[in-house]
Amino acid sequence: MKKFKLAVFISGNGSNLQALINASKSSDCPFKIELVFSNNPNAFGLARASQSDIPILTLDHKAFKTRQEFDATLSKKLEQINFDLIVLAGFMRILSKDFIKKYENRIVNLHPSLLPKYPGLNTHEKVLENKDKFHGATVHLVDEGLDTGRIIGFSKFKVKKHDNYDSLLAKTHEIEHKLLPKICSLIATKKIILNKNNILINGKSDQKSKEVIF
Numbered sequence: 001m002k003k004f005k006l007a008v009f010i011s012g013n014g015s016n017l018q019a020l021i022n023a024s025k026s027s028d029c030p031f032k033i034e035l036v037f038s039n040n041p042n043a044f045g046l047a048r049a050s051q052s053d054i055p056i057l058t059l060d061h062k063a064f065k066t067r068q069e070f071d072a073t074l075s076k077k078l079e080q081i082n083f084d085l086i087v088l089a090g091f092m093r094i095l096s097k098d099f100i101k102k103y104e105n106r107i108v109n110l111h112p113s114l115l116p117k118y119p120g121l122n123t124h125e126k127v128l129e130n131k132d133k134f135h136g137a138t139v140h141l142v143d144e145g146l147d148t149g150r151i152i153g154f155s156k157f158k159v160k161k162h163d164n165y166d167s168l169l170a171k172t173h174e175i176e177h178k179l180l181p182k183i184c185s186l187i188a189t190k191k192i193i194l195n196k197n198n199i200l201i202n203g204k205s206d207q208k209s210k211e212v213i214f
């Protein structure tokens with residue numbers, strides 16, 4: 001079976017990368033991780049990749065004067081690698097317009113909230129502040145806005161009275177570790193087709209089928 005190739009971008013711990021690595025080890029998994037990229041040379045996720053013999057690429061963003069310069073260098077490096085989809089899994093940098101345009105409909109992001117609620121940082125704090133009944137995680141297509149791209153799928157859980165920052169963080173991670181490999185598998189097997197205006201899920205437009213909910 002020809003596997004669908006992922007380039008996974010990380011900046012830190014990489015527990016979601018680990019979930020993708022674990023899933024990819026099963027023989028019937030439709031995807032493989034072709035590359036792990038990090039803008040942080042000290043990201044623990046790089047060690048996770050190396051342990052599983054996955055090629056790694058690092059470019060320290062601090063060594064570049066502008067975002068454009070960093071993205072252009074990254075873009076050149078990526079031209080030497082054959083991959084189908086970029087997966088932002090805890091990648092803490094905004095990508096420039098040119099980079100997003102070049103990989104249009106080929107970048108997905110994992111975000112720790114039920115988008116469109118709480119784009120950006122500190123999502124668990126906001127859920128607590130607002131006494132939300134539900135919290136969760138979303139995978140969406142990346143566009144030029146901050147966490148604004150078309151939603152592909154999400155997973156949610158009920159917030160309990162005793163929940164605090166640490167418990168929300170742990171519960172969010174737990175669902176993310178299932179959600180991200182699931183969505184990558186559905187994209188790899190073309191059950192989800194990415195298109196800026198109309199994501200197709202099982203052959204239906206997401207207007208009709210809504211997003212994939214787990």
Ligand code: GRF
Pocket residue numbers: 010012013014015016017089090091110111112137172173176
């Ligand atoms: C995840 O919660 C993800 O939603 C967010 O960053 C976190 C990364 O965690 N974008 P990890 O590095 O995968 O452990």
